[in-house]
Amino acid sequence: MALELKKPEKLRIGVFVCECGLNIAGTIDCSAVSEYSKTLEDVVCVVQNKYTCADPGQNEIKKAIVEHKLNRVVVASCTPKIHEPTFRQCVADAGLNPYLFEMVNLREHCSWVHQTEKEKATEKAKDLVRSGVARARFLEPQIEAEVPVTKAALVIGGGVAGIQAALDLADGGHKVFLVEKEPTIGGIMAALDKTYPTMDCSI
Amino acid sequence: MAPKQVRFKCLMCGHEYDGMYDHENVTERSCPKCRSNSIRRLPDAKVAKS
Amino acid sequence: MMDVGRHPKVELFTNSEVENVTGFVGNFNVTIRKKARYVDANECTACAECAKVCPVAVPDEYQQGFSSRKAIYMPFPQAVPSAYILNMDNCLGNNPIACGKCADVCEKHCINYDDQDELVNIEVGVVITATGMDVYDPTEYDEYGYTRFDNVITSMEFERLICAGGPTEGHFIRPSDRKIPQKIGFIQCVGSRSQDGRGNPYCSNICCMNTVKDTLLLCDHYPGVEAKVFYMDMRAFGKGFEDLYMRSKEEGVKYVRGIPGDVVEDPETRNLLLTVENTTTGKLEKHELEMLVLSQGVIPRQDGDSIRKLLTLSQTSDGFIMESHPKLKPVDAPTKGIFIAGCVESPKDVKDSVTQASAAAARASILLNAGKTKIEAITSQVDTELCNFCGICAKVCPYNAISASDRKAEKPPTIIAAACAGCGACAAECPQDAILMRHFRDEQIMAQVEALVKDDPEKHLLTFACNWCSYAGGDNAGTARLQYPTSSRLIRTMCSGRVDEKFVMHAFKMGAPMVLVSGCHFADCHYINAVHWTQKRMDRLWNKLDKLGIRVDRLQLEWISAAEGQKFAKVMRELEERVQTVTDEEIEHTKKVLAEEEAKAEAKKKKKAKAGAEVSA
Known part of the structure; x- marks a missing residue:
């Protein structure tokens, strides 16, 4: 199956690699992941942060969306179970549809479970980011329906x-x-x- | 379709056993030997052959 | 208790059970079965005339069987509602009425032997589940002689014996001779922190402090009483707990570190002889006691499964309910609009239960006060161009959110967006690929598959994990730092039911040595029964691989719950070994076979299209 984009819109993807202090950076070579991310198709901006979820990290995302005219955002950090809502809100604040955001789990599914295999964990991290970017290329803006709550x-x-x-x-x-x-x-x-x-x- | 006796095979440890299969009401399968959930329901033809 | 009974905003359904729950956050439709009470609770004045004449006496559950109650009874004096109830299992029989004495004496005529269960439908926006716990039955610890010796009781029985409202009016007497014992022992951790297969491995949280409290009550009621506590660790970690523990010690309660191995009864005195290794001194000690209290642990509610399934909640390996996140969302269930409070989540004391209940109420209030909530845009849509009106999607949908298509009228199905929960089973089953899952589209997932099997595909295990259970199980493994091989490459879908045959076949075509599909256990499926379709599809896929001469064990299926981090890591380790067994030749062969297969299908399609064009021409 050939994967072709339906929309002519020029993709501009930003990748944000989070170190999570040493939680991720202690196992994964985040700089190598960042460097690798730059080589991926349609990626126009890569930022590495100590804590992407903290205010400075979120501000970097917002800044990059404006500066680089990003239309897709990939954050490679922890499980979406915790911070997907945080980052969706963050990109929405910067004027991007929250569904144009994609999260890659480098912590629970990689650094924390491969603590003794640093090189292989870094390779896996690159693969996961590549997968996230590949998915991001096909994301579409969505509008959430609002439902009433019976009181x-x-x-x-x-x-x-x-x-x-x-x-x-x-x-x-x-x-x-x-x-x-x-x-x-x-x-x-x-x-x-x-x-x-x-x-x-x-x- | 009424429940019928079929042959199951565990794709983890290879253990084969017979069990009931209800087309309408599928139940969770796990290998009685190794607890794996990769339990294949062997097609009737295959069972007849072996 | 009284407050809740008379609160104008609270409608109380006692002797009732939740029979069914449908709907979604903000819009739950609940069916409640009000079981027949045979006494009109509104009219009953609790005058007790009925119980006086009732000829049936059965053990009183509330008093732990120490006294008896009648077939028509009030559970305890402060019961809410303050009304009698007739237990039909105990009653001499109403059909034909053999006795009828209670109805004769009831002046208000509120006893009705023909009372029937009643079903009530209500609509609510949020649900709080607080179904509580049960206590551990110490019978299987036979060395303590609970079933053999009268003077061995449980901590729940202790509560009734010491209570002024209890069967003995607060006189703490021993069952064998009704004398007040002077030497009383407590054995801790009965059914808790056990590694020998009996009881439970976890700490029941409340029993240490409960025993400290019990010893203080004894010292208060009977100054000079000799109390001994046999323990492995005393856990007095809460606010004010250490003070109580110290007070108990100051009152003269002896704490012996060591769990008795054996209890025998002196047939003469009915006293109990304990043999215990005091692990502080390392010496073997013998203790003679007049009474022994087994500090029984807390277990999950034994009848809690039906509610758990109705609300699609998961449980941890010990049987308590799994919260959305152990630190950050301790009172939210993974399903939006459902909250958890009290011992259903884990064993806890009154204070913690109250705290958690208030937290759950506050979380629920957020939704109720807002009056509206947003639903994630992950619902399905029909591509009417591609649809051939086969009607499979309507059959598959666990929520009946898809109206049937009409083949004759060539009418495609319509999807009720508000009822769609986004599992994607319809999209995976649709033979025409005519269903689009918003935010989990075929292209998006295929792009991930391609990206993950691009480099060194022969080394990697491509894993599909459902959002609720298996993905969270992976998170659980991470949080617990359970190490496993780096070979896995994971793709998240909302439900394992979303994993389309073509995703799996494409992965194999691209050179993946192994594919794992993982999802919730059947009982935990967050989309009612969407997981059934996963299993059916796996059977189909295995047959397909078999026909093509591809090793079937290269496609594996595992159900991994959100709490099963251990299983997640174990599966990853086992499958890593299996990945090693897949040879390069095998992968090449698979690629070739599947490429040929695809070419054949293409040709067939073209031929069909051509034929179709000719027909229409």
């Missing part, structure tokens, strides 16, 4: 946690449905005599 909450379980959560939400003015399997709420706590550390009654 009511379901709390499952009427033990101490369920009761507290239900009360907090209800006191905040929200409708709460509290479902308990047993004939009464109270859970395990209700069967206790006194509770530590205050030594007072549980009910």
